[in-house]
Amino acid sequence: MIKKRWKFIFRISVLLLLIIISWQGIVEAAPAFDIPNISLDINSANNSQDLALPLQIMLLLTVLSLAPAILIMVTSFVRIAVVLSLIRRALATxxxxxxxxxxxxxxxxxxxxxxxxxxxxxDDAVQPYLNDEINQIQAYEQGIKPLRGFMFEQTREKDIALFVDLGKIERPKNQTEIPTYILIPAFVISELRIAFQIGFIIYLPFIVIDMIVASTLMSMGMMMLPPVMISLPFKILLFVLVDGWYLVIKSLIKTF
Structure with missing residues (x-):
């Protein structure tokens, strides 16, 4: 066994040596090419434009790092994720x-x-910006409008008024005067309110099943048996019979 292992190692070594020799021959025969020299230097800025580019790069990296949180908080993800989590808790699975x-x-x-x-x-912001039809500020202003419109449709005036009062800003006369940093938290708490309302409605039939099973076990004197073990199959059966995922997803999407 030892001889076979050494023979194997010797063959691998010879093969590697031949590969190295052939690679050196290929490199020497290949035409010369320029290798780029990359360096990072920190020098003093001569004007405001020299300073603006590094700041833009730093701002872009910051936005990219916060992009998942931003996408979660300004979209329908909050309501959908909370409702789906409440369904799992209601089923007790x-x-x-x-x-x-x-x-x-x-x-x-x-x-x-x-x-x-x-x-x-x-269509309104990204494509015109890529075609050099608008600048960055115009692209932001055009791109934020559809998103603000979506958030305004899902946000209560009461929640917006709350953050306007907490922010101690003047009472806005229309939607365009409401800052985005006021709109986003108001949108989030509105989404949480609607999600918990939907969750409450989903919980009701499963609570009824738990109460029936618990009272039945108590009347039979089986107080040591956990009601969850008996009610869980009935919950799953009820959810399957009424096509629960279809009804929940359909109703949830229609709320937007």
Missing amino acids: RRMPPNQIIIGLAIFLTIFVMAPVWGQIY
Whole structure:
């Protein structure tokens, strides 16, 4: 066994040596080419434009790092993810469906709901900017309008008034005077309110099943048996018979 292993190692070494020799011959025979020299220097700025470019790069990296949180908070993801999580809790199936499936389904439903808004952003802001028809500021102003319109449709005036009072700004006369940093938190708490309202309605039939099972077990004197073990199959059966996922997703999408 030892001789066979050494023979194998010797053959591999010879093969590697031949590859190295042939590679050196290829490199020597290849024509010379220029290798780019990359250097990072920190020098004093001669004008405001020299200073603006590094700041833009830093701002872009900051926005990219916060992009997931921004996309979550200004889209329909909050409502969808909360409702799907409440369904799992109402069924009492613990980790079924897993978090990966819940989040993945919420992401694709969010893409479905937000597709018209993102399409309008692309047509009004991204495409003109790529064609050098507008500058960055104009692209931002054109791109934020469809998103603000979506958030205004889903946000209560009461929630907007709350953050206007907390921010101690003048009372806006119309929607255009409401800053985006006021609109986003108001939109989030409005989404949470609607999500918990939907969750309450979903919880009701499952609570009834739990009460019936618990009272039945108590009347039979089986107080040591956990009611969840008996009610769980009935919850799943009821959810399947009424085609629960179809009804929940349909009703949830129609709320937007």
